[in-house]
Amino acid sequence: MTNLKIFHHFGNYILWLRQIFKWPENHRMYYNETIRVAMDIGIGSLPIVFLISVFIGAVTAVQFSYQLGGQLIPKYYIGYIVRDMTIIELAPTITCLVLAGKVGSHMAAELGGMRQKEHIDAMEIMGVNTSSYLVLPKIVAAVVMIPILVTVAGFVSMIGGYLASVPTGVLSGAEFIRGLRSFFVPYNVFIMYVKAVVFAYILTNISVYQGYFVKGGSIELGEASTRAVVYSNILILLADYIIALVLTA
Secondary structure (H helix, E strand, O other): OHHHHHHHHHHHHHHHHHHHOOOOOOHHHHHHHHHHHHHHHHHHHHHHHHHHHHHHHHHHHHHHHHHHOOOOOOOOHHHHHHHHHHHHHHHHHHHHHHHHHHHHHHHHHHHHHHHHOOHHHHHHHOOOOHHHHHHHHHHHHHHHHHHHHHHHHHHHHHHHHHHHHOOOOOOOHHHHHHHHHOOOOHHHHHHHHHHHHHHHHHHHHHHHHHHHOOOOOHHHHHHHHHHHHHHHHHHHHHHHHHHHHHHHO
16 A cells, blocks of 8 residues: 555656646746745755754864874865865755755645645636646745755855864864865766755655645644655655765766
8 A cells, every 4th residue: 555655646746747847827926936935945044054064064074083093194184074075965965954854844834734724725716826836936946045055054064174173273274274175076066066956856846745735634734744854855865875876986
């Protein structure tokens, strides 16, 4: 039965995509909704992204410094490892996992509440393509804003690594900067943005699907929000593995 449900939801989602990506009836209305969602995702998520990124960089620097203890590897490698770990993995993956909990659950709850209060039904009676109007702006806003948040996370994470290693005397500021500038591969930045875009699309689509098709009362809405976060995180980690295989093979 579980396998049949998976195929049912997957098929339903594929058919639903045809409604989502239809040409907008009112471009200005879609534009305003996209800007609203983009501001909500971008400005609303900056504090948590800042906080998490600082500690990601700090912990990476401290742990790698511990691993270097007593070895002949130069200390400036701490900056090098913080940079590459941040760009390739930590900034896109950890940021999107957190945003799946914050942004994804909010989208699922918003659409689920509209479904339960029959706002979606009322809009459809008025001739509005709710699948497109309520979902497409969220997808566009997420695919644009989340890579920007990942970029911010990358920079802040490196600052966190600096604050955790230089003021504490682990290495000098010049050594840390030397590490940041050593062995830089621009292709790693491309990998980061590919992950950011794919993860943004995944967490948005899973969340809006769970909210749009919710049935029942408040308990079911809570379960839908939980499923949105859990399924998004699982698929993000799976996509992370696949992208790593494809782009680093």
